[in-house]
Amino acid sequence: MTFKKFAARLALLLVVAAVVRASDNVPAVRPATPVLLRGGTVHTVSGADLPATDVLLRDGKIAAIGARLAVPPGATVVDVAGKQVYPGLISAYTGMGLTEMGSVRGSVDLAETGLLNPNARAQSALNADSEHIPVSRSNGILTALSVPLTTGLVAGTSTLIRMDGWTWEDLTLRSAAALHVYWPNLTVNRDPSFPRPAAEQQKTIDENLKKIRDAFASARAYLKAKEGAGKPIDTDSRWEAMIPALKGELPVFVHATEVKQIESAVAWATTEKLKITLVGGLDAWRVVDLLKANDIAVIVSPVTALPLRREDPFDAPFTNPAKLQAAGVRFCIANDGASAEMGTMADRNLPYEAGKAAAYGLSPAEALKSITLYAAQILGVGAELGSIETGKRATLIVTDGDPLEIPTRVEQAYIDGARIDLSNRHLRLYEKYQKKYEQLKAPQ
Numbered sequence: 001m002t003f004k005k006f007a008a009r010l011a012l013l014l015v016v017a018a019v020v021r022a023s024d025n026v027p028a029v030r031p032a033t034p035v036l037l038r039g040g041t042v043h044t045v046s047g048a049d050l051p052a053t054d055v056l057l058r059d060g061k062i063a064a065i066g067a068r069l070a071v072p073p074g075a076t077v078v079d080v081a082g083k084q085v086y087p088g089l090i091s092a093y094t095g096m097g098l099t100e101m102g103s104v105r106g107s108v109d110l111a112e113t114g115l116l117n118p119n120a121r122a123q124s125a126l127n128a129d130s131e132h133i134p135v136s137r138s139n140g141i142l143t144a145l146s147v148p149l150t151t152g153l154v155a156g157t158s159t160l161i162r163m164d165g166w167t168w169e170d171l172t173l174r175s176a177a178a179l180h181v182y183w184p185n186l187t188v189n190r191d192p193s194f195p196r197p198a199a200e201q202q203k204t205i206d207e208n209l210k211k212i213r214d215a216f217a218s219a220r221a222y223l224k225a226k227e228g229a230g231k232p233i234d235t236d237s238r239w240e241a242m243i244p245a246l247k248g249e250l251p252v253f254v255h256a257t258e259v260k261q262i263e264s265a266v267a268w269a270t271t272e273k274l275k276i277t278l279v280g281g282l283d284a285w286r287v288v289d290l291l292k293a294n295d296i297a298v299i300v301s302p303v304t305a306l307p308l309r310r311e312d313p314f315d316a317p318f319t320n321p322a323k324l325q326a327a328g329v330r331f332c333i334a335n336d337g338a339s340a341e342m343g344t345m346a347d348r349n350l351p352y353e354a355g356k357a358a359a360y361g362l363s364p365a366e367a368l369k370s371i372t373l374y375a376a377q378i379l380g381v382g383a384e385l386g387s388i389e390t391g392k393r394a395t396l397i398v399t400d401g402d403p404l405e406i407p408t409r410v411e412q413a414y415i416d417g418a419r420i421d422l423s424n425r426h427l428r429l430y431e432k433y434q435k436k437y438e439q440l441k442a443p444q
Contacts, residue, residue, distance in 0.1 A: 025134045027164050028418035033074040034058040035417060040080035040398060045087055045373050046387035055085060057394040060416035065390060080398050083411065086368075087388050088142030088395040089403065090375035091347050093279055093301045093334035096133065096144040097126035097161060097171065111150035115208070116215050119241040120156025122146045123175045126168035134424035136347040137163040140397045140410045142420075143376075143385055144347065145177055147253075153212050155180040157241065158253070160379055162395070164415045177379060178277070179245040183256040183265045184208040209264070216272055219246055245274070251380065252276045253299070258308060259283040266294055277378060279334075282308055285320045288327035297330035297378045300370075303353045305336070315360055321370060322361030332375035333357060333367070355404035367404060 035057040042050040042065060056064040056072070071077055099108045112120045126146060136144070142163050148155040160174035188201045215238075222239035223246055244250035254265045257280040266287075269276040278284060281298040282305060284291060291298065305317040313319075324331045333354045335346050350371055358367035376386025384393050394417040401408035413420040 025421050025423060027128075027166050027170065028415065028420050030060055030416060030418040031076065033076060034063065034072045035394075035414070035419070036069065036071055036075050036077045037080050037085060037398070038077055040083045040085040042085045042388055043087075043368070044388045045369055046389055052081070053085075055388065055396070057414060057417040060394055060418075062388060062390055062392050062394050062396075065388065078412070080412070084399045084401060084403075085388065086140070086397050086399060086403055087372045087386055088397055088413065088415070089140040089350055089371050090332075090379070090386065091136070091141050091144040091334060091350050091371075092299045092332050092375045092379060093147055094144050094347050095149050096136065096146045096163075096347060097128070097130050097168070098122060098146055098148070100127065100130055100132070111148050111152065111155060115152040115211060116154045116238065117148075117150070117152060117156050118154045118179060118215070118219075118239075119237040120148055121159070121176070122148050122157065123159040123168060123172055126159065126161065126171055128165050128167050128171055131425050132347065133163050134421070135426050136350075137413060137420060138410060138422045138424045138427065139348040139351065140399070140403050140413070141347055141350055142395050142397070142413060142415050143173065143381075145379055147180060150182060153182055153184070153208060154215055154242075155182060157250070160381065162415050164418070164420055173381065174379075176244070176250060178251040178253040179242065180279075181212065181252060181254045181265075183212075183254055183261045185258070186260040186264060187258065213268070216242070216246070219243065223247075248275065253279050255279045257282045259286045262287055263290065266290055266296065269296075270294065281331075282317055282320065284329070284331075285316070285323040288324060288329055291324075291329045292327055295330075297332075298324060299332055299334050299375075299378065300324070300357075301334040302336040303333055303356045318356055318360035321357040321367075325362060325366055330374070330378065331370065332378050333370040334375075351403045352406060355406075358404060364402075364404065 037055040039052050042053040042055060044050065053065060053067055054069040055062060056069055095110050098110045144163060145158050145160050147158040157176040158178050158180060159172060160177040161171040162173050165171040184205055186205055188198050190198050219239040219242035222236060223243050225233050245252050252274050254276045256262045256265045256278060262278060262283060276296060278296055278298045280301050284298045300321050303317055303321060307314060307316045321331055321333060335350050335353060354367040354371045358364045373386035376382045385395055388396060395415050397410050398412035399408050399410050410422065413422055
């Protein structure tokens with residue numbers, strides 16, 4: 001067998017392995033009759049906590065909230081007395097559904113090749129059978145922004161998904177949620193031992209910045225020509241995909257971490273007259289006045305990170321959300337989206353990112369909002385998700401405690417009124433090896 005044939009067979013086996021590991025969970029069916037959650041403590045997030053309160057779910061929406069609600073004919077009554085009812089958690093930066101195993105290339109569809117791919121769409125690449133979905137939702141994450149991750153510059157559009165469905169169409173809440181721009185790293189390493197000279201590094205930085213500016217200039221010229229009175233022009237899918245962003249119809253999310261990146265991105269957005277949201281923002285606490293003056297929201301990703309510099313306080317990433325909140329900067333908290341690129345299931349740890357911020361200055365109420373209501377508002381779905389209010393989507397969780405605390409278990413989850421199967425691969429493996437140790441302990 002030639003090496004080429006061997007490599008091809010190996011690649012095929014790896015892809016098959018990825019398929020074999022598809023989730024066995026069956027998507028839920030929305031109930032035809034109402035569901036009444038009876039007697040739990042309802043954490044509305046947008047208002048006060050309501051002890052011993054009922055929540056009525058009907059036609060995928062929250063129909064009523066109150067004490068001892070009348071049971072509608074044919075309704076299913078679920079006793080949640082002594083339990084806590086929260087809105088479903090929202091992951092605002094993830095590769096959910098776009099990657100399965102980082103070591104298996106056939107299961108990774110996070111990015112296109114090249115630096116400029118504004119026409120790339122996360123939606124059509126979503127894998128509804130991903131094992132990551134049931135693992136994450138078992139810890140309360142019921143909505144996620146699936147983002148094209150890339151080492152390029154303009155990565156394409158993200159998709160807001162609900163974490164249950166047979167196909168990518170079923171998963172989709174917003175097919176195009178935002179256009180993603182990855183701002184170049186502006187740091188020049190001047191260490192003599194570094195393999196690339198400082199001048200060469202600076203040249204690359206300048207070239208990348210120019211490519212971003214030129215891409216938006218080309219898109220504007222394309223839009224002007226298209227709307228002009230002249231003859232029709234040839235369609236260019238790259239610039240076509242950027243038109244909604246240029247018109248202000250599609251948000252632009254700029255990924256920038258370090259202070260120089262953030263300042264450069266804000267200056268660029270001001271020149272382009274674009275409304276941007278900052279993603280990453282570990283240095284956002286250093287430029288709160290700039291962000292506040294320009295009304296730029298921040299998706300803090302992540303909180304549990306190392307400081308960017310040796311001289312930074314050890315808790316600089318942990319206190320970042322509290323400093324943004326104190327300065328009046330809109331923000332939410334997300335995981336490190338880069339973890340998805342490696343095929344990990346870090347999304348399940350989202351509530352603990354908020355919990356870390358709550359331990360370092362952010363109030364518990366604000367920490368909860370940072371992964372529910374604030375995330376929904378920044379993603380443009382605040383009228384539908386993020387809090388328990390009449391008329392919003394019936395996407396919520398029932399727990400035995402505070403979801404920001406590690407010992408808390410999510411006991412029930414509902415997406416658009418349908419009760420979700422919370423089993424997952426991690427739980428099945430846990431139960432399997434529990435039996436192993438039970439057998440080892442059993443008398444012979």
